[in-house]
Amino acid sequence: MDWQEALALARQQVIEACERCQTGKLAEQITIKFNPRFTSRAGDANYRSLTIRLSQPLWQRMAPAERRETVIHEACHLIAYFHHGSQIAPHGPEWQSMMIRCGLEPKRCHQIERSDLRRQVRRREVYCGCGKREITQHRYTRMKKGHRYMCRVCQEMLTLVSPQETKKNAKSSKSPTPPSSRRFAFFRKRRKN
Ligand SMILES: [Zn+2]
Numbered sequence: 001m002d003w004q005e006a007l008a009l010a011r012q013q014v015i016e017a018c019e020r021c022q023t024g025k026l027a028e029q030i031t032i033k034f035n036p037r038f039t040s041r042a043g044d045a046n047y048r049s050l051t052i053r054l055s056q057p058l059w060q061r062m063a064p065a066e067r068r069e070t071v072i073h074e075a076c077h078l079i080a081y082f083h084h085g086s087q088i089a090p091h092g093p094e095w096q097s098m099m100i101r102c103g104l105e106p107k108r109c110h111q112i113e114r115s116d117l118r119r120q121v122r123r124r125e126v127y128c129g130c131g132k133r134e135i136t137q138h139r140y141t142r143m144k145k146g147h148r149y150m151c152r153v154c155q156e157m158l159t160l161v162s163p164q165e166t167k168k169n170a171k172s173s174k175s176p177t178p179p180s181s182r183r184f185a186f187f188r189k190r191r192k193n
């Protein structure tokens with residue numbers, strides 16, 4: 001992805017939107033920024049700073065038409081506020097009429113697949129009465145340093161070694177330490193890939 005090129009194209013689209021809505025001069029005042037950490041939406045617009053913020057991670061998975069629509073959607077927010085003041089509803093009739101002037105349907109949501117954008121966390125295998133379990137690398141390292149976690153399902157302590165080895169040493173190594181109050185929660189489902 002050439003971000004300079006993407007920015008230049010977005011700028012062109014903002015100019016086009018402003019011209020269509022009779023606010024050609026506004027385009028010069030609008031700042032467009034690509035943000036690498038912004039993923040909640042494809043874009044947003046700040047009226048005070050006249051800034052359009054665009055999501056770098058989402059941009060990469062959007063089709064050119066979706067990108068254009070996002071830029072014009074956000075530009076129309078700034079144009080509508082410019083014409084009518086900041087008291088208007090974000091996606092109200094004022095914004096809608098600007099979208100129509102730009103030749104777009106005034107619908108508000110962009111459906112972009114963002115399920116795999118969550119941070120990838122390395123998983124490590126540990127064992128308990130249920131068999132194999134996966135925990136985060138962070139917890140795994142803590143277990144190696146002596147922290148103890150309990151399986152919420154079988155109530156057994158998680159171990160770093162395989163069940164066979166655990167059984168072999170069960171009698172000799174049974175720890176007298178009471179279960180840790182830090183329970184291990186299985187709130188994350190295993191990712192498919
Ligand atoms: Zn919007």
Ligand SMILES: [Zn+2]
Pocket residue numbers: 128129130131151152153154155156
């Ligand atoms: Zn278990």
